Amino acid sequence: MPRGFGKGAMLWHGRFRKHGYRLTLPRQAILDVLSRTTKHLSAEEIYIEVHRIYPSIGLSTVYRTLELLVQVSLIFKFDFGDGKARYELIRSLEREYHYHHHLICTQCNRVIDYTEFIKDEMELFKKTEKNLSKKYGFKINRHIVQFYGVCDKCIRR
Amino acid sequence: MPRGFGKGAMLWHGRFRKHGYRLTLPRQAILDVLSRTTKHLSAEEIYIEVHRIYPSIGLSTVYRTLELLVQVSLIFKFDFGDGKARYELIRSLEREYHYHHHLICTQCNRVIDYTEFIKDEMELFKKTEKNLSKKYGFKINRHIVQFYGVCDKCIRR
DNA sequence: ATTGGGAAAGAGAATCATTCTCAGTAAGGA
DNA sequence: TCCTTACTGAGAATGATTCTCTTTCCCAAT
Structure with a gap:
C-alpha cells in the first residue's frame, strides 16, 4: 500500500x-x-x-x-x-457523515451544501423509496435533491 | 393570434x-x-x-x-x-396539474414520472424552502427530486 | 401604406466537455 | 520468468450546444 x-x-x-x-x-x-x-x-x-x-x-x-x-x-x-x-x-x-443536498444559484452557479432540516426529509424519502420500489419494481440506489434559485450576492445587483 | x-x-x-x-x-x-x-x-x-x-x-x-x-x-x-x-x-x-418527479434507470435511461406519495413531500419542501431561503438569503425558484436505480426490465438480465 | 430599427431566424462554423482508439506499460498469477 | 489482462497517456474523434453572420420579420411611428 x-x-x-x-x-x-x-x-x-x-x-x-x-x-x-x-x-x-x-x-x-x-x-x-x-x-x-x-x-x-x-x-x-x-x-x-x-x-x-x-x-x-x-x-x-x-x-x-x-x-x-x-x-x-x-x-x-x-x-x-x-x-x-x-x-x-x-x-x-466517515466519522462525521456530512449528508447534504445542494442549493444552486442559477446566475453565478455558486453551490451551497446544506445539511439543515434534513432529518424529516430522510425519513420521508426512506418511506417514499420503499413505496416506489414496490410499485415500479425499481431497485433504487440513490436520490438527489436540488434547489435552484438566486443567491444573496446575485440578488443585490 | x-x-x-x-x-x-x-x-x-x-x-x-x-x-x-x-x-x-x-x-x-x-x-x-x-x-x-x-x-x-x-x-x-x-x-x-x-x-x-x-x-x-x-x-x-x-x-x-x-x-x-x-x-x-x-x-x-x-x-x-x-x-x-x-x-x-x-x-x-392546467386543469389536472401533473406534479411529479422522476425515477431514472441508470442502465437503460428509462424515465418514469411518479406522482405518488408526493403530498407529504410538498409540505415538507415548502417548509424547507422557507427555512433555506431565510438562512442563506436565497430566492428559491424550484427544486428537483430524482431517484436513480435499476428498472424492473433491467434487473431481469 | 411605407419605412426604419430592433428582434428573431437559418445556416453553418466553432466550441468544449467527454469519449474513443491505439500502442505501449505495469502487475499479478502460473 | 513469462503471459495475460488491466491500465495508461496522447491525441484524435465525437456530439451536444453555442456562436457568428447575414437575412428576414414584425411593429410602431410617420
Whole structure:
C-alpha cells in the first residue's frame, strides 16, 4: 500500500478489489484530491490538481477513473446546469457523515451544501423509496435533491 | 393570434410579452410539440418533430428557443445523465396539474414520472424552502427530486 | 401604406466537455 | 520468468450546444 494517502486508502483498496479492479497510483491520486476538499470539482479541475503532483497523469485517465469511481460507488456525479459534471467523494463511512443536498444559484452557479432540516426529509424519502420500489419494481440506489434559485450576492445587483 | 395551436397560446403569448419577447411561429411550434407529449424530449427530438411540420425551422432556433422558454419559466430543463438535456412543459396552470418527479434507470435511461406519495413531500419542501431561503438569503425558484436505480426490465438480465 | 430599427431566424462554423482508439506499460498469477 | 489482462497517456474523434453572420420579420411611428 503506497504511502502518502489518507486512511481512506484501505477502504478504497477493498472496494476496488471487490469489483476486480486495481487501486493504481492515478486512482489513488484522484481519490486523494477529492478527499481533501468539500468543493464540487469538475473533471478538469481534478485533472489540474492531480497534475500538479503527478504531471504524467493524463486527462483521459481522469475521466476514465471518475467513471469507474462512480461505478463502484466511491463518488457521486452531479450536474448543476453549467455544462460540466461535478464530482464529490461519498463520505458516508466517515466519522462525521456530512449528508447534504445542494442549493444552486442559477446566475453565478455558486453551490451551497446544506445539511439543515434534513432529518424529516430522510425519513420521508426512506418511506417514499420503499413505496416506489414496490410499485415500479425499481431497485433504487440513490436520490438527489436540488434547489435552484438566486443567491444573496446575485440578488443585490 | 395564429390558428392551429392549443389554448395554451394565450398564456404563452402573455408570458412572452411580459418579458418583452414575441411569440413567433417557431416558438409556438416548439411549445406546441411539448404540449402534446408527456415524454422527456431532447433538443434534437424536438427539432425532428417541429421539422416535420415546419421544415424551415432550424436546430439553432430550437436551442435558442428552449433556452428562452426556460428563462420565462414555460418549460423545465432536466439532466438525466445521458449526455443530453431534456425538456418538459410546465403544466402548473392546467386543469389536472401533473406534479411529479422522476425515477431514472441508470442502465437503460428509462424515465418514469411518479406522482405518488408526493403530498407529504410538498409540505415538507415548502417548509424547507422557507427555512433555506431565510438562512442563506436565497430566492428559491424550484427544486428537483430524482431517484436513480435499476428498472424492473433491467434487473431481469 | 411605407419605412426604419430592433428582434428573431437559418445556416453553418466553432466550441468544449467527454469519449474513443491505439500502442505501449505495469502487475499479478502460473 | 513469462503471459495475460488491466491500465495508461496522447491525441484524435465525437456530439451536444453555442456562436457568428447575414437575412428576414414584425411593429410602431410617420
